[in-house]
Amino acid sequence: MNKQLLFVKRPVGEAGDDTWDLVSNPIPEPADGEILVKQHYISLDPAMRGWMNDAKSYIEPMAIGSVMRAGSVGEVIASKNSKFNVGDFVSGHGGVQQYITTDGKGYYTVDPKLAPLPTYIGTLGMPGMTAYFGILEVGKIKEGDVVLVSGAAGAVGSIVGQIAKIKGCTVIGIAGGAEKCDYITNELGFDGAIDYKNESVRNRLKELCPKGIDVYFDNVGGEILDIALTRLRLHARIVICGAISQYNNKMAVKGPSNYLSLLVNRATMQGMVVFDWAKRYGEAAQQMGMWMAQGKLKSKEDVYEGIENFPETFARLFTGNKMGKLVLKVIED
Amino acid sequence: MNKQLLFVKRPVGEAGDDTWDLVSNPIPEPADGEILVKQHYISLDPAMRGWMNDAKSYIEPMAIGSVMRAGSVGEVIASKNSKFNVGDFVSGHGGVQQYITTDGKGYYTVDPKLAPLPTYIGTLGMPGMTAYFGILEVGKIKEGDVVLVSGAAGAVGSIVGQIAKIKGCTVIGIAGGAEKCDYITNELGFDGAIDYKNESVRNRLKELCPKGIDVYFDNVGGEILDIALTRLRLHARIVICGAISQYNNKMAVKGPSNYLSLLVNRATMQGMVVFDWAKRYGEAAQQMGMWMAQGKLKSKEDVYEGIENFPETFARLFTGNKMGKLVLKVIED
Numbered sequence: 299m300n301k302q303l304l305f306v307k308r309p310v311g312e313a314g315d316d317t318w319d320l321v322s323n324p325i326p327e328p329a330d331g332e333i334l335v336k337q338h339y340i341s342l343d344p345a346m347r348g349w350m351n352d353a354k355s356y357i358e359p360m361a362i363g364s365v366m367r368a369g370s371v372g373e374v375i376a377s378k379n380s381k382f383n384v385g386d387f388v389s390g391h392g393g394v395q396q397y398i399t400t401d402g403k404g405y406y407t408v409d410p411k412l413a414p415l416p417t418y419i420g421t422l423g424m425p426g427m428t429a430y431f432g433i434l435e436v437g438k439i440k441e442g443d444v445v446l447v448s449g450a451a452g453a454v455g456s457i458v459g460q461i462a463k464i465k466g467c468t469v470i471g472i473a474g475g476a477e478k479c480d481y482i483t484n485e486l487g488f489d490g491a492i493d494y495k496n497e498s499v500r501n502r503l504k505e506l507c508p509k510g511i512d513v514y515f516d517n518v519g520g521e522i523l524d525i526a527l528t529r530l531r532l533h534a535r536i537v538i539c540g541a542i543s544q545y546n547n548k549m550a551v552k553g554p555s556n557y558l559s560l561l562v563n564r565a566t567m568q569g570m571v572v573f574d575w576a577k578r579y580g581e582a583a584q585q586m587g588m589w590m591a592q593g594k595l596k597s598k599e600d601v602y603e604g605i606e607n608f609p610e611t612f613a614r615l616f617t618g619n620k621m622g623k624l625v626l627k628v629i630e631d
Numbered sequence: 632m633n634k635q636l637l638f639v640k641r642p643v644g645e646a647g648d649d650t651w652d653l654v655s656n657p658i659p660e661p662a663d664g665e666i667l668v669k670q671h672y673i674s675l676d677p678a679m680r681g682w683m684n685d686a687k688s689y690i691e692p693m694a695i696g697s698v699m700r701a702g703s704v705g706e707v708i709a710s711k712n713s714k715f716n717v718g719d720f721v722s723g724h725g726g727v728q729q730y731i732t733t734d735g736k737g738y739y740t741v742d743p744k745l746a747p748l749p750t751y752i753g754t755l756g757m758p759g760m761t762a763y764f765g766i767l768e769v770g771k772i773k774e775g776d777v778v779l780v781s782g783a784a785g786a787v788g789s790i791v792g793q794i795a796k797i798k799g800c801t802v803i804g805i806a807g808g809a810e811k812c813d814y815i816t817n818e819l820g821f822d823g824a825i826d827y828k829n830e831s832v833r834n835r836l837k838e839l840c841p842k843g844i845d846v847y848f849d850n851v852g853g854e855i856l857d858i859a860l861t862r863l864r865l866h867a868r869i870v871i872c873g874a875i876s877q878y879n880n881k882m883a884v885k886g887p888s889n890y891l892s893l894l895v896n897r898a899t900m901q902g903m904v905v906f907d908w909a910k911r912y913g914e915a916a917q918q919m920g921m922w923m924a925q926g927k928l929k930s931k932e933d934v935y936e937g938i939e940n941f942p943e944t945f946a947r948l949f950t951g952n953k954m955g956k957l958v959l960k961v962i963e964d
Contacts, residue, residue, distance in 0.1 A: 354895070355895050356894070356895050356896075356897075519891075524886070538890070538891070538893050538894045539894070540894070541891055541894075544891075550888045551888050551889070551890075551891060552886070552888070553857070553885070553886030553887040553888035553889070553890055554886040554887070554890060555883045555884050555885070555886035556884070556886070557871070557884075557886055557887060557890070557900070558852070558871070558874055558877075558884060558902070559902075560871050560900060560901065560902030561689070561871045561872070561873070561874075561902030561903065561904065562687070562688050562689050562902065562904070563689075563902065564689075564901075564902055564903060564904055564907060565901070565902055566899055566900070566901040566902075567890070567893060567899070567900045567901075568893065568897075568898070568899040568900075569891070569892075569893030569894035569895065569896065569897055569898055569899075570894065570897060571894065571895070571897055574897060
């Protein structure tokens with residue numbers, strides 16, 4: 299049987315258990331031109347909370363009753379498509395389920411000998427691509443820049459900071475808790491860390507970036523975005539990648555009161571969606587794979603098990619109770 | 632005697648009469664290398680309210696007891712500087728006073744035969760330069776763009792909209808009251824107007840820009856910025872030129888709650904300060920002078936009289952009780 303998690307109720311605020319319904323259906327048969335994929339891992343990303351809302355966005359809202367949308371990686375176990383062979387490992391948007399048939403559009407093969415499978419939905423997948431194009435193309439970092447990143451121990455933020463270090467920037471990360479702060483400075487080589495759960499972000503930012511910041515890569519929005527705005531240098535760039543702190547709001551999003559700092563500092567705030575760079579994913583994966591092989595770029599996945607544990611695992615995205623890229627193993631050994 | 636308006640008290644909220652003190656002092660004598668200018672007109676701009684605050688900004692806060700800072704235009708009546716002759720007309724930042732001695736730094740000569748003197752502190756001065764570089768260099772308009780501008784009947788907004796029309800854009804202006812809306816559509820050739828004092832900006836914007844907007848040139852901030860954010864097209868640009876609605880706030884500035892529209896639409900919000908283009912003012916003045924001569928660009932100044940009337944004239948910037956560029960004649964005939 300194929301265990302599937304259906305999206306059955308649009309949440310208001312936090313997505314509770316009643317958002318989804320776990321069902322079992324027969325494993326589907328691939329039609330002509332299709333493949334059958336046995337999924338190993340699915341990706342959990344803050345953006346998924348936005349996909350649940352019935353609002354105009356960069357992607358269609360999820361339909362009620364559909365399989366919960368998610369990136370995934372798995373193995374081709376039957377193929378009626380000449381582009382894929384049985385035994386190939388593939389990544390795509392397979393959703394929160396154990397098996398999927400697909401015509402292969404949006405799927406690409408990955409090599410489990412080069413990197414562990416979860417890395418293909420992390421650093422070599424959507425979060426890594428987001429980090430790569432966000433900091434290089436939108437943030438336009440150059441050597442010597444002071445770069446601030448929030449969600450710094452997360453799937454996107456940890457890669458953003460490491461790329462900025464590779465490019466010769468000074469990098470300060472904001473993360474929740476001493477363990478994450480130790481991780482980004484001691485293991486990833488960030489120049490400084492701010493523990494937003496236990497320190498004053500405003501004061502620490504003054505200490506760590508006395509001359510201000512050139513680039514702020516924002517994953518969280520809210521109060522931290524507002525504080526970052528007070529520390530901009532001339533011609534600073536703010537990359538709006540996400541706003542984790544606001545995704546579960548029942549009320550209006552908190553707008554950045556200090557946005558007039560953009561005027562004072564001739565600064566730019568620009569939004570990004572990773573899909574716009576789809577044609578260049580190969581280039582980015584190759585470069586990041588090389589950095590990983592050279593030991594310059596570290597990838598960390600926090601893997602949980604069991605499709606039935608999706609709701610409690612998903613909640614970790616917003617409590618921060620995880621370390622690195624959040625992944626759920628849905629295959630049963 | 633030289634009537635001078637001194638800045639004597641930092642206002643909280645609206646600048647009341649006690650912000651300034653009108654004094655009379657002997658007309659100064661120019662030292663070697665200096666000129667004596669008899670000032671005819673001074674410029675009133677919303678940015679002046681910001682200069683009064685004791686806060687880090689793009690320019691030093693005004694010192695208590697100094698002459699109120701202002702752009703001005705006047706006549707050289709004595710010269711000990713070989714670059715300027717008696718009888719020359721010059722523009723610079725002479726402040727709110729009738730006479731000034733200066734070494735001429737930041738002053739340039741203007742020709743009263745080519746344009747009326749008030750135009751040199753309006754369309755051919757700082758507001759015109761702001762409009763020119765803001766819409767062309769920051770807004771990056773191109774033919775066919777849908778352009779929205781707030782403060783559309785004002786010194787900056789009216790020029791922004793006309794330049795966008797010259798460049799082949801569809802232009803919608805937001806202004807307060809039927810008279811201003813008639814002016815921008817009937818006299819200036821805007822494609823549409825929204826009377827924010829009497830109409831729903833949200834509904835009218837949907838009607839007038841059914842496909843959304845490519846560029847929003849923001850002079851006002853607040854609620855109107857937030858509404859504009861809901862109507863962005865892909866890759867839209869927002870030019871943050873000012874925030875008139877927020878300058879007199881006693882509480883925190885209202886941040887744009889809908890800023891995540893930047894993410895959804897891969898849009899950019901960029902701040903600007905006109906001084907950054909100082910080296911290119913000549914180019915802009917020449918181009919705008921040519922457009923004026925060709926009848927493509929109209930300049931309107933609303934001239935009040937009497938240095939003693941500065942406080943009540945200044946208040947018109949924020950009530951909107953004016954038409955076009957606000958100017959005060961400080962010379963006594």
